[in-house]
Amino acid sequence: MNDNLEQMLIQDENLTDRSPFLKLRRWQWWLLVAINILFLIAGQAAAVLLGRFYYDQGGNSTWMATFVQTAGFPILCIPLIFLHPSQKLETSTSSTYPSIKIVALLYFVLGLLVAGDNMLYSVGLLYLSASTYSLICATQLAFNAVFSYLLNSQKLTALILNSVVILSLSAALIAVNEDSDGPSGVSKGKYLVGFICTLGASALYSLLLSLMQLSFQKVLRKETYNVVLEMQIYTSLVATCVSTAGMFGSGEWKGLQDEMKGFKSGRVSYVLTLVWTAVSWQVCAVGVVGLIFAVSSLFSNVISTLSLAITPLAALLVFHDEMNGVKVIAMLLALCGFCSYIYQNYLDDTKARKSESQSHTDDVIQESHHV
Secondary structure, three states: OHHHHHHHHHHHHHHHOOOOOOOOOHHHHHHHHHHHHHHHHHHHHHHHHHHHHHHHOOOOOHHHHHHOOOOOHHHHHHHHHOOOHHHHHHHHHOOOOOOHHHHHHHHHHHHHHHHHHHHHHHHHHHHOOHHHHHHHHOOHHHHHHHHHHHHOOOOOOHHHHHHHHHHHHHHHHHHHOOOOOOOOOOOHHHHHHHHHHHHHHHHHHHHHHHHHHHHHHHHHOOOOHHHHHHHHHHHHHHHHHHHHHHHHHHOHHHHHHHHHHOOOOOHHHHHHHHHHHHHHHHHHHHHHHHHHHHOOHHHHHHHHHHHHHHHHHHHHHHOOOOOOHHHHHHHHHHHHHHHHHHHHHHHHHHHHHHHHHHHHHHHHHHHHHHO
């Protein structure tokens, strides 16, 4: 019986090792995760700073700022090209995969939401400093907990509730901060508009994450690397088309040439700013997709929030944003909320691994008895 048990364990191990990430050694897996974390943090921080630079240098087109957030999506086709052919065909040959019409409708609706979310972010960054903007965006983790509870059946534990409360306090401090350092010429009213838009964008982004997770579970019924990547590409395509239509529909495109001429650091700098902003957002997207597939969508969102909590430090160095006492406290609260959330994620992951391991052992022992 021991021989049979050992053979079953070996066979099961061979089946498990078919996963491309499980074939990696532990240090290789951690290296892969670290690279994706670097992509996400560096890409997001650079994109936010470049977005603020665009406005500071004379850019004022919110539709252009919205457009560049997704316009670089063809970059994501590069990793898709290098996927193994069998992986590319996997979703199309699956009997459980939904019809093209359903998938197209899903991507279209999500793309519209992405475009709306990006516009809110653009308006928020127009009226807020990079540091204030990033601290408010960190509240997306609190919204994520709420939407995950409502849509993805995630439990609201004491640690998660603690995270929600702390992140809410962090945002409240920014809202009531009388010494808020908005960009020059921004009135209190516009600052409030920026705050509301950024907070709304954070909520909508968290809703998008939950809807995407729900789509993987209920509609696409897969969360393989190419499926996640394809969703990112097609929703970005829709969002880019919406942004382009908005730019022409609003008439903002007529002023782009004058905007380029009036850009303080020159025309070349104007073009490079937009190009590198688009590239930075897609570098961030590669990190997001990589972490979703290598770890989980929750972990990806947590790292994204960590990046937003760190960005104020970068803004302090690049734009010399004022870091008064209220902002420092808000940033520390955001980091505490992040730690509380990720610790709960660690506990859940540990519990799930133990449960899975115990279940696997019980199944193997039961099968060995039959043999």
